[in-house]
Amino acid sequence: MERVEELVAGAGSPALRGLLHGPPATGTVVHAGREAVYAELGDGRIDRIVGVLARGAVHVPCGIATALTVLPEVAVGAPVTAGDGVLRIGPLTVGVGRLVPFAAPALDPGAAGRLAVVPADLGPARDQLPESALTLLADGDPAAVPALVGRGDGLTPVGDDVLCGWLVAARAAGRDTGAIARTVEVHLHRTTGLSATLLRHAAAGEAIAPFRAVLAAADAAAVGVLLAVGHTSGAGMLLGAHLALFPVSQSPSINEALEGSTR
Numbered sequence: 210m211e212r213v214e215e216l217v218a219g220a221g222s223p224a225l226r227g228l229l230h231g232p233p234a235t236g237t238v239v240h241a242g243r244e245a246v247y248a249e250l251g252d253g254r255i256d257r258i259v260g261v262l263a264r265g266a267v268h269v270p271c272g273i274a275t276a277l278t279v280l281p282e283v284a285v286g287a288p289v290t291a292g293d294g295v296l297r298i299g300p301l302t303v304g305v306g307r308l309v310p311f312a313a314p315a316l317d318p319g320a321a322g323r324l325a326v327v328p329a330d331l332g333p334a335r336d337q338l339p340e341s342a343l344t345l346l347a348d349g350d351p352a353a354v355p356a357l358v359g360r361g362d363g364l365t366p367v368g369d370d371v372l373c374g375w376l377v378a379a380r381a382a383g384r385d386t387g388a389i390a391r392t393v394e395v396h397l398h399r400t401t402g403l404s405a406t407l408l409r410h411a412a413a414g415e416a417i418a419p420f421r422a423v424l425a426a427a428d429a430a431a432v433g434v435l436l437a438v439g440h441t442s443g444a445g446m447l448l449g450a451h452l453a454l455f456p457v458s459q460s461p462s463i464n465e466a467l468e469g470s471t472r
Contacts, residue, residue: 215302216295216302216303216304217275217277217301217302217303217304218275218303218304218306218307219261219262219273219274219275219276219303219304219305219306219307220268220273220274220275220305220306220307220308220309221272221273221274221305221307221308221309222270222271222305222308222309222310222311222415223308225259225270225271225272225273225305226294226305226308228250228257228259228291229291229292229293229294229295229296229304229305230293230294231292232292233290233291233292233293234250234251234290234291234292235250235251235288235289235290235291236248236249236250236251236288236289236290236291237249237285237286237287237288237289238283238284238285238286238287238289238298238299239258239285239402239403240285240364240403241282241283241284241285241287242280243263243279243280243282244262244263244265244266244279244280245260245261245262245263245266245272245280246260246261246280246283246298246299246301247259247260247272247364247402247403248260248289248296248298249402250289250291257271257406258271258402258403258405258406259271259272259273259291259296260272260273260403261273261275261280261296261298261301261303262274262275262280263275263277263278263279263280264276264277264278265278267417267419267438267439268309268417268418269403269407269410269417270311270407270410270415270416270417271403271406271407271410273296273303273304273305274309275303280301281299281300281301282299283298283299283300283301284299287299311410311415311416311417311421312413312414312415313377313378313380313381313414313415313416313420313421313424314381314421314424314425315381315383316378316381316382316383316424316454317425317427319427320424320425320427320454321382321427321454321455322455323427323428324423324427324432324450324451324454325451325454325455327427327428327429327432328429329432329436329444329447330436330444331444331447331448331451332444333440333441333444334367334370334371334441334444334445334447334448335448337360337361337367337368337441338356338357338360338361338367338368338371339356341356342356342357342368343371343448343452346371346372346375346389346449346452347452347453349379349384349385349388349389351388351389351391351392353389354372354389354392354393354396355392355396356368357369357371357372358372358393358396358397358399358400358408359396359399359400359401359404361441361445363439363440363442364401364403364404365401365403365404365407365439365442366400366401366404367441367442367444367445368445369400369404369407369408369445370439370441370442370443370444370445370446370449371445371446371448371449371452372389372393372408372411372449373407373408373411373416373445373446373449374411374416374420374445374446374447374448374449374450374452374453375389375449375450375452375453376389376390376393376408376411376412376414376449376453377411377414377415377416377420377424377446377449377450378424378449378450378453378454379453379454380414381414381424382453382454384453386412390412393408393412394409394412397409416446417438419431419434419435419438419443420435420443420446420447420450422434422435423435423447423450424450432447435447
């Protein structure tokens, strides 16, 4: 008997839905876990990472969030196809049934001031990065980028997390992010495929919900949720936001982080 394909409906961005409804693309699984599976798709022009996420995973802009408690086992290197509105990855056939916006809105004029005084331990992110690069980034100097892209371990190195936070927060605050974004694009070959994809989303002003919540609420509760994301990802993004939103002298958290101290 012919196997009936079961579609798992998920939530994702309009761009991701458009990708699935666009020209067919093929790729392979590059990371496989029970909460997240990521695949690299190539269309001959640009390679990109797309993911399928279980219910407990952080919903990144390039991922399709599902209601599945855990994902089925998938091997790294397994083939993946996208087209006809779905992503076929291992035993899963996933579509984007609900659209989710990831763009951070323009920053409230008082948000930066409120965020500056929220206690936050940024040391775990700062300790892995050169102080000189962080100082340059605070000034919006693209010379910071080569020292940060790909710096650190994991699927999203902490240097990339800092750049993501800076790009999204600076854009939300109305700063010119063009020079940093262009320099990041030139250096994407130095980092992981997932991190490169997320940096491109950040350059477009898109970020995970906990980071958008920090920009919107600028309170301790939102900061606590963000700091719980990953090993150092949340701290890295928050450090990037601090560097983007106010001078180093106005932020106790940045001062302590740049001095290598922790709370």
